[in-house]
Amino acid sequence: MNLEQENTNEAPLVCCKCDKVFVKAKVTASYLGSEFPIEMWKCPGCGVVYVPESLATGKMLRVEQALEDK
């Protein structure tokens, strides 16, 4: 499942705690036992992954629902 197409062109953010700029990194998205590799913005310090609104309410929601129907 491709989650990445709605995950581009987002301005990078700054982690206030680590004082570091988010960088693109390969992370793993998982739900109900399914896992997918995906490139996302991530804080190189604390490792928090940024999920933009368009992704959370778009493609990610559809994938979640599809997995729930499996």
Added chain:
Amino acid sequence: MEGERVRQWEAQCVQEQLPACSAACPVHVDARKMAQSIAKGDFSTALKTFQHSITLPRIISRVCDHPCQQACRRSEAGDALNIRALERSALAFGGNVASLRKFGTRPQKVAIVGGGISGVVAALDLSVKGYAVEIFESAPTLLPRLRKFPEDVLPSATIDADLAALIQLGVVLHCGAIVTHEDGETSLRTLLDQFNAVHLAVGANLEFSKAFETPLAIDPVTYETNVAKLFAGGSMRYGSQYSPITSFQDGRYAALSIDRFLQGASLTASRELQGSQASRLYTDITPFDPVPQVVAADSKHGYTREEAQKEADRCFPCTCMECVKVCEYLKEYRAYPKRYVREIYNNLCIVMGVRNSNRMINSCSLCGLCKEVCPEKMSMAEVCLEARQTMVATKKMPISAHEFALRDMAFSTGEAFAVAKHQPGFQKSNWLFFPGCQLSASSPEHVESCYQFLCESRDGGVGLMLNCCGAPALWAGRTETFEQSCETLKQLWEQMGRPRVITACSSCFRTMKENLPEIPIESLWPHLNSEEAVRPKPQFAGREYAIHDPCSTRGVMEVEDSVRGLLQRMGVDGKELNPRGQTTCCGYGGLARFANPDLTDKTIERRAKQNDADYITYCAMCRDSFARQGKRAVHVLDLVFEGQDKDPAARPDPGFSRRQENRARLKSHLLEQLWGEKSEVSMPELILHISETVRQVMERRMVLESDVRNTIAAAESSGQKFKLANGHFLATHCPACVTYWVEYTPLADGTFEIHNAYSHRMQLR
């Protein structure tokens, strides 16, 4: 969900039953479909439809005795449809008659004795199936009886045109061949020896009976006789009564039996729909004005194209769809219960793969209006509820479908809201007021007013119980949670001394009535419909409202009547929105809103559009649903306990967050005011500023203010927040299964402005 139960439901839905015309036709010509094609000017499709059932189309379209027309429901609004004339127009304007084609070749030989309609039809059907067929007719030509019709009714060229099919298929004709009942070259006995089966279709000629020691007996369903290999039918079964379409039927079904006999299959299986019968298809014809039959200007040549189209257009067409007409949900999926039941059952049976109907199952409001309007009382609510229970039991219910609603229920049954108390100054309760969680959430002040009224007007102590009836768990198919909830309520009720319970909520009323029969539950409205409670209110005199009854007490006339009585006492003019007992759901029922908010919007919109007047209802969820959709609506209590709100119809839907807050505040306020108990309602430390736009976004995404508050609190205390390019901060928090994101700006006074909030369930690492 049991397969047997599924079949019962399927059988209850009559939408797929044959319409009256097709059912009455012995070979079930689809006259409805034909008429619909002709109405559109598509004579070619109409001809195909006709030929699907009729192998002698030219002849039958001219001489059929049309039992379909006697059955046609149009006769109840004008004249019956002239179906035979439409058939003739299909022949006239539908292009070439398609030739019959043989499907393969079979080694067996069949003899047909008698070249009337029955014999010829049997010969055609068996020949198409691949058998070698020979016809023995004593007259010099086939179909001798039809040749007696006047030439302008049935020209002999027309007969011959239909008979050409026999030659094309290679049927061997023996015209002028007299088959005797005695021994000889063309005796019946010889034919029975030489052929694998014989069909006797000799009209009124019963001489053949003499060939057998016992009288010839014909089975009316299978057309078998008491002689091996011998089948019989046609007008010999009916004596002097001549019916071309009945002879056609005999040929058709005798051929079916002969084919089954030669293949060693059961002769009796699946023959229930054979022959002319009454239709079970319900059709409401009241919307149709009477329209007379179109008369052909030239009766000899039949309808012109235009005349045929006009006549065909008089076909309604017959269809049931009673439930689909009244329900946005049933309309949404573009079919009808029989299809839905099968689809849902198939969905439940999927072991591996995608369950595409989950959302559909969870989108029904379970209101049961379908059952009310169904001629066979079939209930999609029962189907959907049982399906949900099965999904929960088999762990196939999507987690997100009802989680939010169940958390809301947990809030109402938990410490924040739930409480049970005797009336101050009483040690026992004769009565118990159970306002329900949604009135408490929507109009807590009305709960206090009602309680005060009951305490003042009812003897023996009126206890108060704030709690949830468990409806959300019931609707979600969570049988275990629901049973636990019922058990808890029962125990609390027993601890209160088994009082009579008065509820202000229709869903609580129904849920408790149906599931806690030991608890005597009453609706608040008959109690309020009295002089002591309601006095005429001049300010409402003549004011007009349209009454929206909540679906949970649909048809509970004591409840519906008392609300009307109450309005009358106040001088309010209450208009009916629908026939009594047929109210619709606002969309909250069955938790449909959580599974399918778009559909719920359509449901509310449809209801809201029914009348321009402000609506009056007595369910807090109904009122708030209308308010959310911009439809002005009041709760009956807004009028009974007229308060500070000068225009209660304009009051907005409080939304999920305020609902919980209102419940918690109601509890603490009542405890303090009436029982002198100081309770600790933890006042939120973080003050949020949320615009109406953002509030609506949060509502749609089911993000509560408390979720936002917790997210900001976590970010501000840990310092783990992110700066966006636009200068706002972004914080994330995952307290359990859902991850929340909040975009905000801390303000100088220590409060927070919220710009956006959203959530997801997927985990990222």
